[in-house]
Amino acid sequence: MDVPEGRSGTRPVLLRALPRSTGPGRVLGAVGRLEDTRLLDGVARSLRRCTRALPLGRGRDVLHGRWLGHPVHPVMVQIPVGAWFSSAVLDCVPGARRSSRVLIGLGLVGAVPAALAGWVDWAELQKPQMRVGLVHAACNSVAVVCYGGSLGARLTGREFRGRVLALAGLTAVSVGGALGGHLAYRQAAGANHTESVPHLVGEGWHPVGPLDGIPVGRPVRRLLDDIAVVVVRQPDGSVQALADHCSHLGGPLSEGTVRDGCVRCPWHGSVFRLSDGWNVRGPATSPQPAFDTRITDGQLEIRLRRGLRAVP
Template identity: 65%
Template sequence: MSESPRRPPGRNRVLSLLDRLEREPAADKVIEVLRSGVRALPLGRGRDVLHGRWLGHPLHPLMVQVPIGSWMSAAVLDLRPGRSRESRVLVGLGLVAAAPAALAGWVDWAELHRQQQRVGLVHALSNIAAVGLYATSLSRRVRGREAAGRAYGFLGLTAVGVGGMLGGHLAYRQASGANHAEEVPHVVSEGWHRVGAVADFPAGEPVRRSVDDVPVLVVREPGGQVHALAERCSHLAGPLAEGTVADGCVRCPWHGSAFRLSDGWNVSGPATAPQPSFEIRIVDGYVEVRLRHQDGGRPARKRMTHTARR
């Protein structure tokens, strides 16, 4: 008796809902108003601080550990008798810490793609609901209604869990906050690569070339010095070759991140990671580039071939 063929596994319902959310334009007008409002906040240099440029990666995921940890700890204490005072302190601490964490999140959210913003808005609404529930929980606890306070606390923790799931989708499925240039050192092969004649690069204009199928930005300054960086912005892979060059930097046309041409350092956000940069040499009137830190310093990883995999 032959076995019946297995049915292919069904699609994950949660992921299907999230995929639909990414494509749903119903809230786009609200998103645009909120985005403009967040961008208009007079934060000055504090905006880059909130982005986490000084840290090298987004600040928001680090800051949310305090409210989440406080509320989780309060839930554990709520399962044990005689710990009401400690639970109140932890719930209050979480509420205080939620405000700066939310501000950092909103600042990052305003510089995302629309599909990411749609998920991010629901993520924010889940966390706002959690804050409201925990504020109610604290109010009930202060008034001596401990049972109600614990109930609202557990509801708040549920909302936090939903928000965390959506935050994970944003970070790992949609790659918001990830370094979109991280793979460059792993896919560009060692050695020098010819990218064109010097005359092919008009002074002061960004030009896109390719090395091992990796887009590379080449800029020749009016004085003759040539620079090369990975062309896709580390923030969200924006095309730097379509950006503007000024004051020794290139500015991304999508979200305004600026990178120093000499070494790829991100001088302003929202990008939190620098651009991989290339060494330059001129040979017989042609520009050749080599990824920095090769042949000295940290060696680049050799490209893996099919033979090597076997």
């Protein structure tokens, strides 16, 4: 937050009044600087191109978690993280060496699909999120290397080295997990960005403007109080309306394209069915809030469709 300057143009008194950053404040400040740094952008662009070029087909939506209704990556990471934390506990239990090795191996196997899902999601984020995501992935990669070395050391009889490497891996995956939490909760990566719409739209019908002001076949933005909606007028005279901000990351659907009864988000390519808001293609994992429409004296009126869920 900027501190306002006094008449002399200096700020000594106000700056002295500001408290020093506490431990949590320093952490948030460090991650905030990471969000703003551009040093990683060149690497991010190259990795994003490579990730988007992977021939995954429909598997891409599976990895996004469209079938689940929310990102699948946070679910999949429970296997490696849980296995590695459990192996750390077993390292403190006499006679549990073999079980600890099995858990480390399970974590290494589970890390592969979890990482793939994470990279697929990461490639469709905004720049500040991608920067944090790169460091998150780097920490997890360090963890994988450490646990791979730990397993190799244990299998060759170097138990102490294996435990030290496992401890280093546990530290790395813990830092990576904290950054993943920052991505999910602080930066809202993977969150449904339209969840608030049903709570903000009042009951009943609401006017949004004259019908003759809506072009045929092209998405336009209209306001319902302070809620943006995208409206599409079809050649047969019917009108369809969805919440305008994409559920993926809030992209403006009104600036997208309409094809085959669907609207495509211009930011990351999510496709939503205009009739009911269903997300027919990701990276969006949540459908769009949909509205009923009617024409009254030449005015378009819309009503939030409540209690009805879009279906595939």
